[in-house]
Amino acid sequence: MLPALIPELIFTIPSPDDGVWDLGPVPIRGYALCIILGIVAAIWIGERRWVARGGRPGDVQDIAIWAVPFGIVGARLYHVATDWERYFGDGENPVTALYVWRGGLGIWGGVALGAVGAYLGCRAKGIRFLPMADALAPGVLVAQAIGRWGNWFNQELYGRPTDLPWGLEIDREHWPTECDYPEGSGTCTFEVGTTFHPTFLYECLWNLAAFVLVIWLERRFKLGYGRVMAVYVMAYTAGRGWIEYLRIDDVQLENVFGLRFNVWTSIVLFVAAAIYFVVSMRRHPGREESVYRDGRGPEPDAEDVTEDEPDGGTDPAEDADPQDESSDDAPAARKVSTED
Numbered sequence: 023m024l025p026a027l028i029p030e031l032i033f034t035i036p037s038p039d040d041g042v043w044d045l046g047p048v049p050i051r052g053y054a055l056c057i058i059l060g061i062v063a064a065i066w067i068g069e070r071r072w073v074a075r076g077g078r079p080g081d082v083q084d085i086a087i088w089a090v091p092f093g094i095v096g097a098r099l100y101h102v103a104t105d106w107e108r109y110f111g112d113g114e115n116p117v118t119a120l121y122v123w124r125g126g127l128g129i130w131g132g133v134a135l136g137a138v139g140a141y142l143g144c145r146a147k148g149i150r151f152l153p154m155a156d157a158l159a160p161g162v163l164v165a166q167a168i169g170r171w172g173n174w175f176n177q178e179l180y181g182r183p184t185d186l187p188w189g190l191e192i193d194r195e196h197w198p199t200e201c202d203y204p205e206g207s208g209t210c211t212f213e214v215g216t217t218f219h220p221t222f223l224y225e226c227l228w229n230l231a232a233f234v235l236v237i238w239l240e241r242r243f244k245l246g247y248g249r250v251m252a253v254y255v256m257a258y259t260a261g262r263g264w265i266e267y268l269r270i271d272d273v274q275l276e277n278v279f280g281l282r283f284n285v286w287t288s289i290v291l292f293v294a295a296a297i298y299f300v301v302s303m304r305r306h307p308g309r310e311e312s313v314y315r316d317g318r319g320p321e322p323d324a325e326d327v328t329e330d331e332p333d334g335g336t337d338p339a340e341d342a343d344p345q346d347e348s349s350d351d352a353p354a355a356r357k358v359s360t361e362d
Contacts, residue, residue, distance in 0.1 A: 033187035035220050037196075041175035051123050052175030060165030061090055067161030075157055077149070077313050078320050085143040085154060092139025093132040098122055100131020104283055105274045125176045129166065130287055148318025153310050156250035160236045163254060167229035173222040181219025181268035189217025198272045219268050228261035246309030247302050255295035259288040 041052040069082040102109055102119050105126070109119040118124070137155065144151045173179040177196040183189075183203065201210040235257055240250050266284045275283035312319060 034217055035188055035190045035223070037177045037191050037193060038175050041177075053125055053172035054123050056169050056172035056175070057127070060168035061086070063168060064158065064161035064165035067164060068158040071160070072154070072157040072313075075153055075313050077153075077157070081147065081149060081154075082157070084147060085140050085149070085158075088139040088143030088146075089136045089158075090139070093136025094122070094127070096135020096138075097127035097129065097132030099135070100128030101126040103131075104128060107274050125173070125178055127169075130291070133162070148315045150310060150313055150315060152248040152251075153246065153313040155248055156240075156246060159251040159254035160233050160240075163229045163233040163236065163258065166258070167226045167233070170222040170226045170229070174220075179221060179269060179271055181221040181224075181265075182270045183212060183216045184219050185217070186219075188220060188223075190220035190223075192216075192218055198270055200272045200276075201270050203270065218270070221265050221268055224265050224268075225261065228265065229258065232257035232261065244309050247306040249299050249302055252295040252299040252302070256292050256299070259292040259295070263288040263292070 038052065043050045043052075065082055065086050068086075069079065072082050073079055098119075108114060110116050140154060140158070141151050143149075144154050177192050180190055180192055197212055198210055202208060203210055203212065232254070236250060236253050239245060239253055245253065263285055266282055266288065269282070273282065278286055314320075
């Protein structure tokens with residue numbers, strides 16, 4: 023009996039006893055920490071990619087000042103809009119809709135409104151939006167991978183019960199109360215010791231794999247004009263669809279024509295991104311030559327404007343016949359400046 027239990031004890035994934043640590047009077051929340059680390063990673067990756075595309079260092083950080091606040095607001099609005107009874111239902115306190123640190127950020131609201139913020143920032147700095155979106159997209163996948171660990175700290179967004187060796191332990195107070203388990207029973211009953219699919223981990227690993235795929239496809243096919251962002255959307259939604267299907271946690275839009283609302287969202291966005299990719303490829307093959315709007319790019323450095331060495335080109339004076347002394351209009355030797 024004991025040997026049979028050892029693999030389960032070794033591989034079962036425990037949940038944190040507490041997702042908040044007090045640093046003096048300041049509470050450090052695991053959920054918020056994961057979100058912040060994800061944002062930092064996305065900015066760092068995006069900055070390196072942007073400079074490699076010919077952008078100025080610091081541009082991504084400037085755009086983040088616009089995109090991050092917009093994204094957080096959008097993510098919260100999406101969550102509240104799709105699960106509004108949790109905040110505005112009978113007996114609920116609407117003020118709790120502002121408690122972002124308790125969890126509840128909808129990725130699609132974050133991406134949508136974050137893109138609006140990024141667009142406004144790009145307009146202000148004279149940057150073309152599509153190259154910036156392409157530079158940021160892979161880093162967003164890494165940010166999502168890190169951010170999903172916040173759900174682990176909060177013991178939320180887990181999947182159905184499983185007896186797989188990597189099942190996730192969830193404290194009883196975090197078990198769902200409105201579900202159909204066992205399926206068809208009309209109840210929500212779990213035995214003591216039940217473990218659940220760690221959907222946060224599935225999505226983390228999927229996002230990291232999608233990051234590698236997007237980078238490879240971009241380099242292989244020299245993607246531009248927003249197609250890197252389109253591939254990001256397709257790669258993410260392809261995973262989010264089946265992962266969302268595994269979830270059993272309480273959500274308001276549990277059954278929309280037989281599927282969860284977020285599954286439908288993934289399907290629609292995947293199709294939209296695929297259409298955009300095909301249309302963009304036909305209209306704008308290749309990649310943008312400049313990532314800035316006309317007249318808004320960085321000025322050339324002084325050292326980029328150099329004088330030709332005597333042997334670096336043909337001197338107009340050399341074209342004149344040195345024996346032709348009768349010509350008063352023979353051009354004098356002069357140096358020619360060139361710009362790289």
